[in-house]
Amino acid sequence: DAGVIQSPRHEVTEMGQEVTLRCKPISGHDYLFWYRQTMMRGLELLIYFNNNVPIDDSGMPEDRFSAKMPNASFSTLKIQPSEPRDSAVYFCASSAYTGTGVTGELFFGEGSRLTVL
């Protein structure tokens, strides 16, 4: 398997523009997570899905952020309108249901580095 695939790897945009980040999880994984990483705040959980259904979006910072998972092989994270403080590396990760009550290991993509000018 190719692992978790994210695109774009780098995105530079201007304040006010819409940004869409994309993620393809590992085939067969039941969970998909979106994280944001900055030097100041570390790796923050934004939202996660189980079987394409959003379970917890309490980490989404504002209504400007939205995430969808229309099918098991694709998810998007959208920021509209973008602001300079949204600049960060956004990671997507997926994991498989273990059936034991223990979260399986997370497989991360390489991240999307977003710079909002």
Add this chain to the structure above:
Amino acid sequence: SQKIEQNSEALNIQEGKTATLTCNYTNYSPAYLQWYRQDPGRGPVFLLLIRENEKEKRKERLKVTFDTTLKQSLFHITASQPADSATYLCALVYQAGTALIFGKGTTLSVSS
């Protein structure tokens, strides 16, 4: 709210020594925790999972301990090598859900 703290942002050691990284948590009683390694410009990579009843777990030169009384996990790398230089993150399950929340990480530098 839950809080995860990793002892220091940076740790510098010499090759061959044992590196010890600390992860402390408060307001929480996780049943298990995980450790990840992150190289610059890359996503985190899973290393080890330890359950609350395991106390200690080993994998090659890595050892993790889990003290639920102290609310602390220690991560050891024995006979460290320059290739071990990276940022190491600990992670706990978020509340009763299945998502992980991460500490900010400790950046380890091993000099030859």
